Amino acid sequence: MRFWTGASLVSICPQCKSAIGRKGADLEAIGTVAELVPTSSPFKVGMDARPQKGMRPFHIAGRLQLSTGEGTWDEWYVGFTDGTWGWLAEAQGGFWLMMPVKPPAVPAFEALSPGETLDLGGYGSFAITEVREATYSSAEGELPFVAPPGSVFRYADLSGADGSLATLDYGDGPTLDGFYVGKPVALASLGIAELVAWSDRTVSVKALALNCPNCGGALQLKDPANTVRIACPSCGSLLGSADTKDQGPPSKFTVLEKLAAVPFKPRLPLGAAGALRGHTYAILGALQKTCSSGGEDYFWTEYLLKEEKSEAYHWLAESNGHYTLLEPVPAGEVKDGPRVASFRSKTYRVFSRSQARVAGVLGEFYWAVKTGEATEATDYVSPPRMLSKEKAKKEIAWTEGAYVPPGEIAAAFALKEPLPSPEGVGACQPWPHAETARLWWKTAWFLALASIVVYFLARLITPHAVVYDQTFDLADSARGIYVARGSTTSTSADWSQSDAGAPKPANPIAAREAADNALAAARAIVSEPFETKRGANLAVDLWAPTNNNWVAVGFNLISEATGEVRSFDMISDRYAGIDGGEHWSEGSQNRRLYVPRIPAGKWVLRLDPETEAGKAPPSFRVRLTSGVPHVSHLVWVILLLFVIPTLLSFSKLTFEGRRWAESDFTSAGAERDEDGEDDK
Amino acid sequence: MNPMKRFFQVFGGTLLLAYSLAAFSGWEMSGNTKRNTLPPGARNAGGYRTWHFWSGGK
Numbered sequence: 001m002r003f004w005t006g007a008s009l010v011s012i013c014p015q016c017k018s019a020i021g022r023k024g025a026d027l028e029a030i031g032t033v034a035e036l037v038p039t040s041s042p043f044k045v046g047m048d049a050r051p052q053k054g055m056r057p058f059h060i061a062g063r064l065q066l067s068t069g070e071g072t073w074d075e076w077y078v079g080f081t082d083g084t085w086g087w088l089a090e091a092q093g094g095f096w097l098m099m100p101v102k103p104p105a106v107p108a109f110e111a112l113s114p115g116e117t118l119d120l121g122g123y124g125s126f127a128i129t130e131v132r133e134a135t136y137s138s139a140e141g142e143l144p145f146v147a148p149p150g151s152v153f154r155y156a157d158l159s160g161a162d163g164s165l166a167t168l169d170y171g172d173g174p175t176l177d178g179f180y181v182g183k184p185v186a187l188a189s190l191g192i193a194e195l196v197a198w199s200d201r202t203v204s205v206k207a208l209a210l211n212c213p214n215c216g217g218a219l220q221l222k223d224p225a226n227t228v229r230i231a232c233p234s235c236g237s238l239l240g241s242a243d244t245k246d247q248g249p250p251s252k253f254t255v256l257e258k259l260a261a262v263p264f265k266p267r268l269p270l271g272a273a274g275a276l277r278g279h280t281y282a283i284l285g286a287l288q289k290t291c292s293s294g295g296e297d298y299f300w301t302e303y304l305l306k307e308e309k310s311e312a313y314h315w316l317a318e319s320n321g322h323y324t325l326l327e328p329v330p331a332g333e334v335k336d337g338p339r340v341a342s343f344r345s346k347t348y349r350v351f352s353r354s355q356a357r358v359a360g361v362l363g364e365f366y367w368a369v370k371t372g373e374a375t376e377a378t379d380y381v382s383p384p385r386m387l388s389k390e391k392a393k394k395e396i397a398w399t400e401g402a403y404v405p406p407g408e409i410a411a412a413f414a415l416k417e418p419l420p421s422p423e424g425v426g427a428c429q430p431w432p433h434a435e436t437a438r439l440w441w442k443t444a445w446f447l448a449l450a451s452i453v454v455y456f457l458a459r460l461i462t463p464h465a466v467v468y469d470q471t472f473d474l475a476d477s478a479r480g481i482y483v484a485r486g487s488t489t490s491t492s493a494d495w496s497q498s499d500a501g502a503p504k505p506a507n508p509i510a511a512r513e514a515a516d517n518a519l520a521a522a523r524a525i526v527s528e529p530f531e532t533k534r535g536a537n538l539a540v541d542l543w544a545p546t547n548n549n550w551v552a553v554g555f556n557l558i559s560e561a562t563g564e565v566r567s568f569d570m571i572s573d574r575y576a577g578i579d580g581g582e583h584w585s586e587g588s589q590n591r592r593l594y595v596p597r598i599p600a601g602k603w604v605l606r607l608d609p610e611t612e613a614g615k616a617p618p619s620f621r622v623r624l625t626s627g628v629p630h631v632s633h634l635v636w637v638i639l640l641l642f643v644i645p646t647l648l649s650f651s652k653l654t655f656e657g658r659r660w661a662e663s664d665f666t667s668a669g670a671e672r673d674e675d676g677e678d679d680k
Numbered sequence: 681m682n683p684m685k686r687f688f689q690v691f692g693g694t695l696l697l698a699y700s701l702a703a704f705s706g707w708e709m710s711g712n713t714k715r716n717t718l719p720p721g722a723r724n725a726g727g728y729r730t731w732h733f734w735s736g737g738k
Contacts (some may be wrong), residue, residue, distance in 0.1 A: 433684075440688045447692040451699055458703035526728045536706025558728055563718035568711070596708035606728050627706035637699045641692055 005061040005079030008142035012062070019139065021146045031148040033138045036065055038249055040225030040311075041074045041090060042187060042195045045141035049078070050191040055097070056080050057191075060088065062141030066134040066153070070368035071228050077143055085144055087180060089167075094312055094328075096165050098182035109170040112156045114396040115336075123181060126158035126166055127331040130395040147171075159332030186310075212237060214255045220271055221364055222282045223306050224250050229369045231285065231361040233270050236262040238361065240368060250364075263360030263371075264288040267318065267419060268303055270363040274413035276404065277325060281305040281314065283413070285363025291354035291377070293664065298354075304365060313366065315399055316409070317388075321419065322426030323409050324386050326401035334387065334398050339669030341380040341387050343400055348380030348387040351427050352664045353671075356390070383659075384430035403428045425659040431652045440645040448638045455634045464627035467538075468530045468605060471621040480611045481523050482620065520608065527605040529560055536627035538595040544572035544620035546589050551620050554608035561601050568593060572620060594630055 003011055003022065010021045012033055021030045047060045062077035076088035078097075086099040104120040112118075112131045119125050136151045147153075151172060158166040164183050171177035187195060210219040217234025221227055227250050230239040236259035241252065266286040273282045285304040290297050300319035307314050307327075315326040335342045339350050356377035361369050380387040384403040389396065403426060406419035422429070431437075472482040532538070544551045550573035557566040570593055576585035607622065660667045701707065718727065 436682065436685050436688075439685050443689055443692050447696050450696055454696070454700045454703050458700075462704055462706065464706070521729065524729055526725060534706070537708030558718060558723075560723065563720060563723050565716040565718055567714040567716060594708050594711055595713050596710050604728055629703040629706070630708060633699060633702055633709075637695055640695055644688060644691070 003142060004059065005077075005085060005142055005144075006083050007079065007085045007144050008061060008077075009146050010139075010143040012140050012143070014140070019143075019149055030146060031150070033140075033149040036063075036138045036140060037067075037072045038225055039065075039072065039074055040223070041076075043074070043076050043088065043090075043192070044194070045076075047192050047194055051185075052189050052191060055185070055189070056082070058086070058088075060141075061085075062143050063139060064136065064143060065138040067137045068132055068134050071226075071366060072137065077141065086182070088185075089182075094310075095185050095187060096182045097185050098165070098167060098180035101179055101181050103168075103176045103179040106168055106176055108174050109154050109156070109168075110174070112168075114394060115331075115391055118158060120158075120166075123166070124160055124162070124164075125332075126160050127334070127396075128156055129159050129331045129397070130157040131155075132394050159330040161332050163330055163333060165330070165332075210250060210253075213239065213253070214258055219250075219364075221250060222271055223284055223364055223366065226366040227364040228367055229256075229361070229365045231363060231365075231369075233262065233362050235259055236360070236362065238370065257370075262362060264301070264362070266301060266303070266362060268316070268409070268413060268415070272413045276408070276412040277402070279314070280308040281412075282308065283316075283363070284313075285361065285365050285369075287358055287369070288360035289356045289377075290359040291356050293354060299359065304363065315401075316404075319426065320424055321406060321422030322429055323404045323406060324401055324426075324428055325404050326386065326388060326399035329387075329398050329400045331396055331398050334389075336389065339665075341389070343387050343398075346382055346385065348382040348385070349667065350665050350669055351379045351381045351386075353378045354664070379427055381428040383428045386428040403430060424662060425655060427659070427662070429659070431655050433648055433651065437645060437648050437652070440648060444641045444645050448641050451634055451637045451641070455629055455631070458629040462536075462627055462629065463534065464536070464625055464629075465533065466623060466625050467532055467603075468527065468622065468624040470527065470623075471619055472525065472607070472609070473619045474616050477616055478613065479519060479522065480609065480613060480616050482525065482609050484525065484527075485619070523609055525607040525609070527607070529602045529604050530624070531602050532598055532600050532626045534627060535597065535599045537630065538598045539625040539628035540568075540570065540593045540595060541623040541625070542570040542572050542591045542593075542620065543589055543623075544617045546572050546574045546587070546617045548575050548577070549573070549612060549615040549617055550587070551609055551611040551617050553620065553622070554610070555622075556606040556608075557595065557598070558604045558606060559599070559601055560604060566595055566598070568595065572617070594628070598626065 010019050010030065012019055017033050019030045019033055021028045043060055045060055045063050048057065049060070050057045058078040058080050060076050061079045064075045064077060066073055066075060073091050075090070077085065078088050079085045086097060089096045089098055104123055106118065106120070112128055114128050114131055116128050117125055118128060133152050133154050136147060136149055136153060138149070153172065154170040156168040158168065160166065164181060167180045168176055169178035169180065209221065211217065212219055212232040212234060214237040215232060215235035217232055219230060219232065221230070228240060230250060230253060231237070232239065237255050238257040239253040240256050242254055242256065268283055268286070270283050270285060273280070275281070282305065283303050284306050287302045287304070288299060289302060290299050300317060303316040303318070305314040305316055312328065317324045317326060329343060333343055341348050341350070354377055356375050358369065358371050358373040360371060376391040378389045386401055386403070388399045406422060410419050471485045473485050475481050475483040538557070540555065542553055550571060552569060552571040555568050555570065570591045572589050572591055573587040574585065574589045575587050576583070578584070605622070605624070609620065611617065656667065665671050721727065
């Protein structure tokens with residue numbers, strides 16, 4: 001017997017399988033180990049690792065094989081050149097290098113529960129992910145502890161917030177025997193030259209293409225070394241080892257549960273391989289799961305995938321035609337709350353919580369799956385991503401992933417028929433117009449800014465000019481007659497005087513009408529001709545120092561060349577006062593009006609001011625400016641630019657409403673009762 | 681590119697072009713102005729002032 005590593009206390013005889021312990025210079029037989037169960041582990045005793053930077057070289061000195069009765073896995077005892085040692089652990093396709101450290105104060109084994117958080121002082125906080133018992137079923141090479149083969153170990157696996165992992169080893173007693181802390185390692189980083197790729201190891205066990213002992217149907221196993229249960233895709237019968245301590249190879253599986261027909265028909269073919277979102281997958285099996293809510297049973301399918309490069313197990317969940325690709329994440333990196341959960345700085349809102357039950361299984365599985373198996377399943381969403389928790393009595397598992405459109409699934413696995421169209425809105429289905437909306441909003445902002453630039457450019461560059469600007473003063477307050485300020489030509493008053501000599505009608509009504517006409521004519525003001533240089537709009541500004549009075553002006557723009565007349569009215573009125581101790585005001589001294597399409601040419605302006613007798617403002621001013629870019633046009637353009645993206649964004653509200661209508665919770669996280677009402 | 685994405689770019693671009701033309705040409709939408717034509721005989725200072733034309737022509 002040889003002990004390669006100084007810390008080793010036991011060596012397994014390769015010939016007789018005896019476990020030989022050393023006590024000082026003496027050797028002691030402590031039992032015989034069983035035959036090793038073939039696994040798909042890439043490691044072998046005797047391998048040397050020359051890892052990349054950050055890790056020390058080590059030698060694989062021994063192998064411990066453990067079984068929970070639901071699965072068997074290897075832990076590799078490694079010795080470092082400085083005499084220290086650790087464990088290279090593997091489970092569910094992942095690898096961790098664990099080092100023994102000083103045990104912290106921890107609760108008794110019976111007090112541990114998956115999902116709880118343990119504060120381990122200087123080691124940090126850890127989430128308990130698994131609390132189990134495992135049997136020391138076999139070993140080879142050397143081991144750093146003395147225990148008879150067949151011993152039962154109690155342990156708790158922990159997950160740290162920084163991605164670290166830890167194991168509390170309680171041995172077979174209530175108190176802690178050992179504490180191991182480590183980090184996940186990538187196979188490629190270990191620098192082990194003799195490593196065999198998973199696909200090649202699978203090929204090496206291709207002899208495990210079996211026939212179902214119940215129906216004789218062919219079973220093409222993709223992951224035979226890790227397979228603990230097989231549900232025959234032809235007859236649905238569940239195959240496995242009846243011995244809970246020795247799962248044995250699939251070739252020795254017997255019928256555990258006989259079925260006459262497959263329990264369900266998965267939409268994806270089991271055994272199919274394909275590349276999806278940067279991973280190469282093989283579909284190992286499918287679980288049909290169910291839960292009850294509001295008196296109704298809901299069903300969905302979860303496909304077990306083997307990721308070929310990392311050898312990890314991923315999941316593809318399908319519900320109502322919606323697919324979500326999920327992969328395991330460390331529980332210690334998840335912060336779980338009643339309404340939200342967060343993982344790596346991303347927050348997810350709770351969407352559903354149910355007692356999920358396995359209703360049917362098909363394909364191959366790495367654990368002892370069975371129908372009726374129940375877990376508490378909670379889904380949190382942040383479309384297009386989902387964070388999912390499955391909690392059982394002995395373990396808790398978190399997965400995180402993203403929505404995958406059915407077309408992408410069909411293409412990845414080269415399906416001959418397209419997958420059925422999804423029904424409704426998926427839990428983490430992204431709003432399909434998100435990218436379009438982003439582009440539209442971006443375009444709208446860009447074009448709105450461009451419109452503003454155009455507006456100011458037009459104001460700066462285009463030849464807009466004041467073509468008429470005149471102030472009119474009140475000349476006759478009794479009759480409300482105004483005259484142009486500084487005018488030396490005939491005024492309205494003059495014209496009024498000339499009209500005064502006309503014969504008066506005998507009929508009183510006609511006489512009154514004639515008098516009104518005469519007064520109106522007296523008030524009328526006719527401007528000197530002015531010229532507009534180009535065909536454009538005309539901004540008309542009216543201003544008067546009105547203060548609790550008004551002046552209304554009738555405008556008539558008359559083209560000297562064509563006789564075309566444009567008529568409109570404007571009013572300057574401003575009222576203000578104090579009512580009930582509060583100041584109020586209304587109206588405006590300034591008014592502006594745009595007259596469309598005024599051709600170039602000579603124009604005359606006729607004004608008909610009208611005001612309240614005795615309350616006429618002392619003056620008013622009229623200014624005409626040709627070719628003024630209209631700011632309201634800019635406003636309309638900006639409104640039009642934003643109205644369409646806004647409408648599109650409103651459709652997102654409808655989409656989200658449909659999504660959350662399917663949820664056990666409101667979008668704010670309030671739980672709905674069985675009738676769908678918010679739980680106050 | 682997705683036609684839906686292209687639609688808004690075309691719509692917005694057309695709108696901006698139309699607005700640019702309107703802004704630089706001084707185009708104006710029809711407002712609350714009435715159009716009329718002065719008879720040739722009235723196209724003089726007296727005619728502009730003649731109230732009977734305006735009141736009778738309304």
